[in-house]
Amino acid sequence: MALYxxxxxxxxxLTMPDVLESLEDMFRARARGxxxxxxxxxxxxxxxxxxxxxxxxxxxxxxxxxMYTASAKGASFQIVLYAADGSGLLAVMGGGRISGLRTxxxxxxxxxxxxxxxxxxxxxxxxxxxxxxxxNGLVAATGATDIRVHARSADKREGFALRMAESTGVDVHAxxxxxxxxxxxxxxxTITNSAEPVLRVEHLRPGLTIVAAGNNTWLRSExxxxxxxxxxxxxxxxxxxxxxxxxxxxxAAEAGLFNWDCxxxxxxxxxxxxxxxxxxxQVVLVELQGIGIEDVAVAELAYRRAxxxxxxxxxxx
Amino acid sequence: MALYxxxxxxxxxLTMPDVLESLEDMFRARARGxxxxxxxxxxxxxxxxxxxxxxxxxxxxxxxxxMYTASAKGASFQIVLYAADGSGLLAVMGGGRISGLRTxxxxxxxxxxxxxxxxxxxxxxxxxxxxxxxxNGLVAATGATDIRVHARSADKREGFALRMAESTGVDVHAxxxxxxxxxxxxxxxTITNSAEPVLRVEHLRPGLTIVAAGNNTWLRSExxxxxxxxxxxxxxxxxxxxxxxxxxxxxAAEAGLFNWDCxxxxxxxxxxxxxxxxxxxQVVLVELQGIGIEDVAVAELAYRRAxxxxxxxxxxx
Numbered sequence: 001m002a003l004y005x006x007x008x009x010x011x012x013x014l015t016m017p018d019v020l021e022s023l024e025d026m027f028r029a030r031a032r033g034x035x036x037x038x039x040x041x042x043x044x045x046x047x048x049x050x051x052x053x054x055x056x057x058x059x060x061x062x063x064x065x066x067m068y069t070a071s072a073k074g075a076s077f078q079i080v081l082y083a084a085d086g087s088g089l090l091a092v093m094g095g096g097r098i099s100g101l102r103t104x105x106x107x108x109x110x111x112x113x114x115x116x117x118x119x120x121x122x123x124x125x126x127x128x129x130x131x132x133x134x135x136n137g138l139v140a141a142t143g144a145t146d147i148r149v150h151a152r153s154a155d156k157r158e159g160f161a162l163r164m165a166e167s168t169g170v171d172v173h174a175x176x177x178x179x180x181x182x183x184x185x186x187x188x189x190t191i192t193n194s195a196e197p198v199l200r201v202e203h204l205r206p207g208l209t210i211v212a213a214g215n216n217t218w219l220r221s222e223x224x225x226x227x228x229x230x231x232x233x234x235x236x237x238x239x240x241x242x243x244x245x246x247x248x249x250x251x252a253a254e255a256g257l258f259n260w261d262c263x264x265x266x267x268x269x270x271x272x273x274x275x276x277x278x279x280x281x282q283v284v285l286v287e288l289q290g291i292g293i294e295d296v297a298v299a300e301l302a303y304r305r306a307x308x309x310x311x312x313x314x315x316x317x
Numbered sequence: 318m319a320l321y322x323x324x325x326x327x328x329x330x331l332t333m334p335d336v337l338e339s340l341e342d343m344f345r346a347r348a349r350g351x352x353x354x355x356x357x358x359x360x361x362x363x364x365x366x367x368x369x370x371x372x373x374x375x376x377x378x379x380x381x382x383x384m385y386t387a388s389a390k391g392a393s394f395q396i397v398l399y400a401a402d403g404s405g406l407l408a409v410m411g412g413g414r415i416s417g418l419r420t421x422x423x424x425x426x427x428x429x430x431x432x433x434x435x436x437x438x439x440x441x442x443x444x445x446x447x448x449x450x451x452x453n454g455l456v457a458a459t460g461a462t463d464i465r466v467h468a469r470s471a472d473k474r475e476g477f478a479l480r481m482a483e484s485t486g487v488d489v490h491a492x493x494x495x496x497x498x499x500x501x502x503x504x505x506x507t508i509t510n511s512a513e514p515v516l517r518v519e520h521l522r523p524g525l526t527i528v529a530a531g532n533n534t535w536l537r538s539e540x541x542x543x544x545x546x547x548x549x550x551x552x553x554x555x556x557x558x559x560x561x562x563x564x565x566x567x568x569a570a571e572a573g574l575f576n577w578d579c580x581x582x583x584x585x586x587x588x589x590x591x592x593x594x595x596x597x598x599q600v601v602l603v604e605l606q607g608i609g610i611e612d613v614a615v616a617e618l619a620y621r622r623a624x625x626x627x628x629x630x631x632x633x634x
Contacts, residue, residue: 043373045401050380056360063367071403084362086388
């Protein structure tokens with residue numbers, strides 16, 4: 001019988017360190033060619049989209065997808081797992097918490113593998129819903145102890161910094177400009193829904209790693225196309241998916257500032273099949289749209305834990 | 318809260334006439350441009366595939382998909398529905414019974430709209446699992462009273478014909494060759510898993526409508542490519558999907574016997590936006606791979622009925 005898990009149950013089953021380990025394993029498996037990931041399928045709904053992100057990790061015994069509606073009414077996420085041996089449905093579970101955790105974890109993993117100085121100061125641009133998991137992922141993955149947060153609203157960034165300093169135990173503080181956030185930072189993480197670029201060429205300095213994780217529609221751009229033209233290395237979570245969703249890269253490619261053949265997949269950097277950063281002076285840009293296998297890999301961990309601990313509702317056949 | 322429905326519950330909620338009406342409505346809506354359907358996404362698993370078929374019918378308030386594994390271990394089908402207004406998950410349900418019903422219903426609908434003489438004798442080639450719903454769909458949709466069944470195994474075809482004659486109350490009888498099945502038939506329906514063509518040019522006669530519904534992988538062919546070269550009209554359930562799954566048509570197109578630009582979508586025939594059969598002498602070929610919106614449309618009916626009747630398990634949020 002298949003298992004149904006609520007968001008609250010998943011919250012009890014997973015921690016950020018678990019998620020980091022599961023995703024590192026997955027990226028290395030993907031570099032060995034053991035993963036299948038399909039680009040997100042989008043179907044229009046009223047004022048939004050319905051999205052399905054199929055993927056499989058046969059060695060771990062699972063195939064499945066995240067599915068969600070995202071619209072003016074908010075988002076509703078679920079994840080489904082099937083047995084990769086063909087024996088049927090394994091689980092249906094809430095996918096909101098896993099989406100947040102895995103996005104934060106992948107951001108942390110990217111920062112760890114591509115920062116000129118892992119553990120150095122990190123600038124975070126954006127203080128919305130997803131920023132919490134970004135900071136948690138960055139702290140857990142890189143060991144950073146200096147996190148600077150900038151967001152347009154002073155109240156929002158100050159409240160966010162206070163909460164995160166308390167929950168992480170490291171120095172998270174609000175700053176009143178992107179320049180102040182970037183001062184001495186090794187990594188900058190953007191996590192906005194901005195349609196207009198928040199990071200521009202004048203913000204760049206040698207050695208900076210930029211992780212853009214704030215949107216997955218080509219309509220929006222957090223990064224100015226000129227920044228992409230100046231990057232020494234562009235890393236994406238999935239090349240096929242980035243070609244239809246990474247608005248910044250799509251615009252830069254149209255403008256002749258970027259060549260898709262130069263894009264490197266994150267799993268190839270992590271697995272060592274492609275070079276990542278090769279000098280401390282390089283500007284590295286990481287564009288994360290989020291891919292189905294990240295959800296499936298973390299859901300597999302939640303499912304395994306739930307079975308071990310007897311958590312969840314058995315669905316009648 | 319979302320609803321979970323078992324296969325047994327769905328069996329109580331749906332009848333073939335309901336399914337026929339729901340699908341006729343859907344095809345007319347699709348001809349008006351009110352439907353979104355995405356080609357099946359396939360992910361390899363051990364000795365099989367995992368499949369996801371997203372689709373939406375916003376006017377009916379639903380978006381969703383069928384999902385299933387099909388492998389050496391058999392098949393396991395589920396269907397998911399979300400609210401098209403973005404308010405979240407509506408239902409998760411067994412998808413096996415709906416798959417069978419809708420395939421039979423679409424076959425019946427295609428026969429009704431494209432037969433030279435609706436209600437005339439029908440030949441069925443194949444007596445396996447799906448043949449039951451094919452006969453039920455054909456009888457309910459066309460009013461046929463003479464159904465001839467051929468399958469390679471005499472025991473299998475005789476047993477099948479007896480069972481179907483009893484359950485439908487019409488003359489369903491087994492015959493020992495495809496030629497005997499075709500003698501005087503207006504429509505021939507193939508429902509096999511054959512990799513080798515079962516229907517060849519020598520079987521054709523003026524006015525025959527062929528409905529091929531037996532497989533959805535380009536590796537298999539029920540129909541000889543030469544048959545396609547002789548067809549006056551080729552109808553498919555979805556042109557984009559047929560281009561990657563309808564092995565017969567793909568082979569015929571490669572051989573120069575068929576031009577994709579001539580393919581007509583079934584919904585355009587039903588909705589009257591494209592001509593179907595224009596004379597009683599034409600040979601018409603209908604290739605059905607099965608598409609996600611057929612599952613979503615029938616699942617929407619099951620969901621609506623379940624809510625009206627208080628059937629199903631409420632899933633905790």
